Amino acid sequence: MTAPVTKNDRITVYIEDLTHDGAGVAKVDGFPLFIQGGLPEEKAQVHVLKTLKNYGFAKIIEIIEPSPYRVEAPCPIFNQCGGCQLQHMSYEGQMTWKQNMVANVMKRIGKIDVPVHPVKGMTEPWHYRNKAQIPFGLNGEVPVAGFYKTKSHAIVDTDRCLIQSGEADAILAGLKPRLWALGLTPYNEQTKTGSLRHVVVRTAKTTNQVMVVLVTKGRKLKKKEEIIDVIRELVPNVTSIMQNINGQDTNVIFGNDTNLLWGEEVIEDHIGDVRFEISARSFYQVNPIQTKVLYDQALEYAALTGEETVIDAYCGIGTISLFLAKNAKSVMGVEIVPQAIEDAKRNAKLNGFTNTFFEAGPAEEVIPRWYKEGKTADVLMVDPPRKGCDEALLNTILEQKPKKVVYVSCNPATLARDLRILEDGGYKTQEVQPVDMFPHTAHCEAVAWLELV
Numbered sequence: 001m002t003a004p005v006t007k008n009d010r011i012t013v014y015i016e017d018l019t020h021d022g023a024g025v026a027k028v029d030g031f032p033l034f035i036q037g038g039l040p041e042e043k044a045q046v047h048v049l050k051t052l053k054n055y056g057f058a059k060i061i062e063i064i065e066p067s068p069y070r071v072e073a074p075c076p077i078f079n080q081c082g083g084c085q086l087q088h089m090s091y092e093g094q095m096t097w098k099q100n101m102v103a104n105v106m107k108r109i110g111k112i113d114v115p116v117h118p119v120k121g122m123t124e125p126w127h128y129r130n131k132a133q134i135p136f137g138l139n140g141e142v143p144v145a146g147f148y149k150t151k152s153h154a155i156v157d158t159d160r161c162l163i164q165s166g167e168a169d170a171i172l173a174g175l176k177p178r179l180w181a182l183g184l185t186p187y188n189e190q191t192k193t194g195s196l197r198h199v200v201v202r203t204a205k206t207t208n209q210v211m212v213v214l215v216t217k218g219r220k221l222k223k224k225e226e227i228i229d230v231i232r233e234l235v236p237n238v239t240s241i242m243q244n245i246n247g248q249d250t251n252v253i254f255g256n257d258t259n260l261l262w263g264e265e266v267i268e269d270h271i272g273d274v275r276f277e278i279s280a281r282s283f284y285q286v287n288p289i290q291t292k293v294l295y296d297q298a299l300e301y302a303a304l305t306g307e308e309t310v311i312d313a314y315c316g317i318g319t320i321s322l323f324l325a326k327n328a329k330s331v332m333g334v335e336i337v338p339q340a341i342e343d344a345k346r347n348a349k350l351n352g353f354t355n356t357f358f359e360a361g362p363a364e365e366v367i368p369r370w371y372k373e374g375k376t377a378d379v380l381m382v383d384p385p386r387k388g389c390d391e392a393l394l395n396t397i398l399e400q401k402p403k404k405v406v407y408v409s410c411n412p413a414t415l416a417r418d419l420r421i422l423e424d425g426g427y428k429t430q431e432v433q434p435v436d437m438f439p440h441t442a443h444c445e446a447v448a449w450l451e452l453v
């Protein structure tokens with residue numbers, strides 16, 4: 001395809017859609033131009049920045065006719081921070097776009113004609129996250145803390161975040177000016193000097209317990225007692241203060257060594273009436289209100305009577321498994337991270353479940369073996385990472401043919417791809433229900449219900 005536009009052209013375009021990461025898409029004679037900050041149903045004058053073989057990039061010079069969904073982004077650092085992509089779109093507009101996006105992907109990639117319901121969104125779509133990972137750094141001599149710029153490691157300094165908790169804001173605003181007095185030098189990624197790399201704040205919304213984790217380069221904290229006092233003053237409901245040591249030259253936040261500075265080693269949160277103990281490094285869904293909505297939907301599609309055996313593939317710390325356990329005869333969960341399986345077993349015990357079984361390993365290897373051993377399932381639940389289900393697991397499903405498959409997905413494109421494979425093998429997708437786990441971002445979670453026909 002020859003690009004109908006070249007770098008530095010100024011043209012007027014009509015923006016039709018958004019990309020999966022929230023940029024506007026306009027077509028010039030069928031040639032897609034990606035426009036940061038553009039919204040669907042918007043007419044704008046743009047400056048072409050770059051063209052490649054099959055697509056190009058442009059930036060907005062002037063919006064001629066704004067999208068009916070356009071709003072003033074409430075966050076002052078929205079244009080710099082990489083956290084949210086859609087704050088300039090009304091929440092109603094986000095819901096409409098996410099539903100259409102999932103429906104289009106089902107048709108285009110999955111070639112599936114299936115009802116895609118309106119997105120289940122939040123009534124209060126702000127301050128929903130229960131985990132903030134705050135990088136600390138230096139601007140000259142001045143400590144900065146906030147969030148990373150899009151596709152960069154430059155810190156956008158801020159004192160508050162509209163999707164994080166009040167406790168995370170208290171740390172953001174309150175710790176920075178006191179770092180020097182506490183003997184905490186922010187870490188410099190270039191020179192590899194300094195000590196404080198990140199502060200992670202985890203809140204358990206149902207119990208109001210809070211964990212603050214200081215991620216430092218070395219173990220030594222010169223003023224440990226003062227640091228604890230300041231954190232307790234900034235976050236009066238803190239119940240756990242931990243230190244994690246990460247001496248590696250890496251982008252990964254946590255190192256392997258975590259120790260207790262004050263309080264408890266874990267915080268407790270509830271999803272419905274299931275209790276979970278969460279440690280500094282446990283994986284746990286970040287939007288607790290919508291997690292309940294998501295799991296309720298999965299439970300409704302599973303339609304358990306108490307007689308079924310369930311396999312929960314990609315089970316993490318067993319959150320879905322334990323949520324389903326009281327309605328099932330038994331639940332078997334498999335997950336590749338051994339630590340997560342330890343958490344799942346501990347949480348099963350904490351809740352007194354005796355009908356759950358967890359094993360660490362790749363789902364695509366463990367589940368075929370379970371079937372060979374006669375451990376079969378009436379309902380198969382899958383909740384894979386963004387890349388979707390492993391082909392070997394899909395083949396096992398098609399060989400073993402559980403009556404019902406419930407597929408929880410954080411990536412509509414791989415969901416549609418996998419549903420096509422399952423439909424070709426004898427399943428029929430009954431419904432797809434998108435759930436907004438991440439308001440103001442371009443991500444969309446969805447649950448699909450399949451029956452063997």
Ligand SMILES: C[S@@+](CC[C@H](N)C(=O)[O-])C[C@H]1O[C@@H](n2cnc3c(N)ncnc32)[C@H](O)[C@@H]1O
Pocket residue numbers: 283284285313314315316317318319320334335336337340361362363364383384385390410
């Ligand atoms: C989207 S998370 C779902 C976690 C859990 N169901 C929940 O709701 O919290 C996907 C999980 O799959 C795990 N995983 C990735 N590849 C895997 C594999 N091949 N076999 C089993 N688990 C895997 C990841 O470690 C992660 O915990």
